[in-house]
Amino acid sequence: MDIPYTVHARPDTGLYNAKVGIWLFLASEVMLFGGLFSSYIFLRLGADYPWPIHELRWDLGFINTVVLIASSVTVVWAWAAAKMRQFGRCQLLLAITVACAGVFMVNKFLEYKAKFEHYSVTLTDGSILSGHLEHGYHITFGEVKELNLNIASQKTAVTADPLDYVLPFVEGTVPAFKTAEGKDIILDAAGFAELHAEAIAKAKAEKRDSITVKLTAAAPIKFVFGKTDVFTYTADSAVFRDGTSVTGKLIDDKITLTADALDLRSVPAANRENSLAFDARYLGEEWKKYYIQNRDKEIQAFNEKYSDGKGGTTRDPAKSATFQKHAFGLHIEHQHPPAADAKPGEHGGAETDAHGADAGHGDSHGAKVVIETKDVTFFSNYTPKLNTYYAIYFTLTGLHGLHVIAGALVLLYFLVFNGKMMREDTEHFANRVEVGGLFWHFVDLVWIFLFPLLYLL
Amino acid sequence: MSDSADPAELQKHVKKYLLIGTLLLVGTIITVALAFVELPTHSLNIIVGMIVATIKASLVALIFMHLNHERPLIYKVLAFTTVFVIVLFVLFIFANADPLVDHNFEKALEPAAQVE
Numbered sequence: 424m425d426i427p428y429t430v431h432a433r434p435d436t437g438l439y440n441a442k443v444g445i446w447l448f449l450a451s452e453v454m455l456f457g458g459l460f461s462s463y464i465f466l467r468l469g470a471d472y473p474w475p476i477h478e479l480r481w482d483l484g485f486i487n488t489v490v491l492i493a494s495s496v497t498v499v500w501a502w503a504a505a506k507m508r509q510f511g512r513c514q515l516l517l518a519i520t521v522a523c524a525g526v527f528m529v530n531k532f533l534e535y536k537a538k539f540e541h542y543s544v545t546l547t548d549g550s551i552l553s554g555h556l557e558h559g560y561h562i563t564f565g566e567v568k569e570l571n572l573n574i575a576s577q578k579t580a581v582t583a584d585p586l587d588y589v590l591p592f593v594e595g596t597v598p599a600f601k602t603a604e605g606k607d608i609i610l611d612a613a614g615f616a617e618l619h620a621e622a623i624a625k626a627k628a629e630k631r632d633s634i635t636v637k638l639t640a641a642a643p644i645k646f647v648f649g650k651t652d653v654f655t656y657t658a659d660s661a662v663f664r665d666g667t668s669v670t671g672k673l674i675d676d677k678i679t680l681t682a683d684a685l686d687l688r689s690v691p692a693a694n695r696e697n698s699l700a701f702d703a704r705y706l707g708e709e710w711k712k713y714y715i716q717n718r719d720k721e722i723q724a725f726n727e728k729y730s731d732g733k734g735g736t737t738r739d740p741a742k743s744a745t746f747q748k749h750a751f752g753l754h755i756e757h758q759h760p761p762a763a764d765a766k767p768g769e770h771g772g773a774e775t776d777a778h779g780a781d782a783g784h785g786d787s788h789g790a791k792v793v794i795e796t797k798d799v800t801f802f803s804n805y806t807p808k809l810n811t812y813y814a815i816y817f818t819l820t821g822l823h824g825l826h827v828i829a830g831a832l833v834l835l836y837f838l839v840f841n842g843k844m845m846r847e848d849t850e851h852f853a854n855r856v857e858v859g860g861l862f863w864h865f866v867d868l869v870w871i872f873l874f875p876l877l878y879l880l
Numbered sequence: 881m882s883d884s885a886d887p888a889e890l891q892k893h894v895k896k897y898l899l900i901g902t903l904l905l906v907g908t909i910i911t912v913a914l915a916f917v918e919l920p921t922h923s924l925n926i927i928v929g930m931i932v933a934t935i936k937a938s939l940v941a942l943i944f945m946h947l948n949h950e951r952p953l954i955y956k957v958l959a960f961t962t963v964f965v966i967v968l969f970v971l972f973i974f975a976n977a978d979p980l981v982d983h984n985f986e987k988a989l990e991p992a993a994q995v996e
Contacts, residue, residue: 437951446954450961457965461972468976481912488908496901499944503890503897737920744922857946864945871936874908875929879915880922 430850445858466811473688484878494523495867498860505853517838524831538805545801549689550698554682563674565645572636573666576626583665592648600638683789685753713760721750758790907936
């Protein structure tokens with residue numbers, strides 16, 4: 424098939440078709456990203472919490488910006504090289520462009536991974552502790568003597584059975600069970616299949632939609648599961664995701680967080696010193712003292728920096744996001760706060776930290792805090808569900824990342840599969856590179872706006 | 881339509897691309913540096929940042945994307961795009977104002993009051 428106007432211009436447009444096509448497409452892409460940038464504006468202006476500033480790795484973002492700019496140069500240079508019949512150089516430049524895309528995506532992966540591994544815990548008074556879960560988050564629920572399996576009589580689209588949804592969370596070996604009739608049963612595939620068939624027969628006979636099968640364990644069971652492995656749990660019961668319910672005793676559902684930051688900006692000003700985070704069970708008095716000291720130092724530094732010579736300031740501290748962040752929050756690097764005479768920004772040398780019983784997990788990069796769930800209103804890792812800032816951050820950068828991958832794949836295709844066309848139908852090939860390059864430049868344009876808006880401002 | 885295949889012309893273009901690339905890198909460094917300078921209000925920081933970004937974007941659009949010597953058809957298409965995008969942003973910015981209550985629209989441009 425001979426596609427017309429791949430090289431020669433159409434008389435009415437004055438352009439080869441692909442160029443008209445790509446510009447129309449880019450116009451639509453502008454509206455796509457325009458809509459998302461508008462969401463960013465809307466969410467930022469309407470936020471009822473302090474909009475995060477400098478919470479992202481701007482150094483990785485900067486490297487990504489440099490990488491994309493370099494790749495924009497190489498892709499348009501590749502087009503010029505093709506036009507000049509410099510075939511080897513053209514291929515090299517296309518390869519560098521694709522390699523830059525690879526570096527960009529690797530950086531993106533590192534950024535996202537760091538965010539997914541970082542957690543934020545909002546306490547009931549509005550204080551926010553963030554940090555890492557060195558050992559994950561698990562709920563221990565024990566003294567379970569019976570399993571109440573919930574078996575539906577109709578076949579469902581999704582089968583969820585205790586083999587996959589309950590037994591994996593048993594600590595230790597799974598005991599043998601006895602049915603309500605006293606029959607011994609090992610809960611493996613065969614055993615469950617038999618149980619299942621009997622239950623369905625019974626449900627059909629009794630004309631019921633579902634039937635509860637009670638299994639008594641030979642020894643008490645202790646479960647260790649994650650928050651999303653069960654539908655619900657209380658102090659004495661739990662329901663797994665296949666419908667199996669158990670009664671027992673909640674042993675532990677505390678969140679062991681290695682806290683690296685405390686944010687008190689959402690706590691009413693008068694209550695910040697008495698934040699729940701400074702409770703004796705959590706960070707304690709020493710951190711409260713350090714917070715007060717640090718806050719007062721920041722206030723003094725701000726007043727000095729912006730002094731208007733008449734006892735006031737040229738700048739409103741309530742409007743300075745940087746001041747608010749530094750004065751009403753804390754960086755936590757070790758189990759204990761730095762020495763009293765350290766200047767703000769200086770972290771007391773390692774020798775001043777008490778390397779006592781708490782050394783170990785807590786000291787690695789934060790303070791170990793064991794938080795009771797009754798003190799928690801919200802707990803999430805840094806993903807779109809954390810707040811609207813991260814929702815728009817991941818949406819914008821995620822969609823942009825997909826565009827980077829798509830653009831790189833197209834350019835890679837030209838590099839790998841169009842070698843023959845490059846040498847024998849060079850104008851056609853050059854036009855392809857030009858059009859692929861236009862898409863690539865658009866991707867760079869979006870990033871030029873994304874980087875400052877999300878990372879810096 | 882294809883640009884002239886004159887190697888000398890194109891070589892000059894390549895020099896220009898490298899120069900523009902360097903300017904873009906400088907612009908990026910300026911953007912990062914400015915982000916750590918606290919202007920009288922944070923909105924000013926954002927405005928300045930966006931102006932620098934727009935300059936960088938114009939360089940990419942005009943020179944890398946060859947918009948400085950394109951055909952009228954492309955310009956016409958992009959004129960529509962520009963109008964629609966500006967209207968889109970303006971709509972969202974002013975959607976934060978309630979004209980029945982806010983007598984001056986500056987309210988729309990201020991982020992919601994911080995808890996103080």
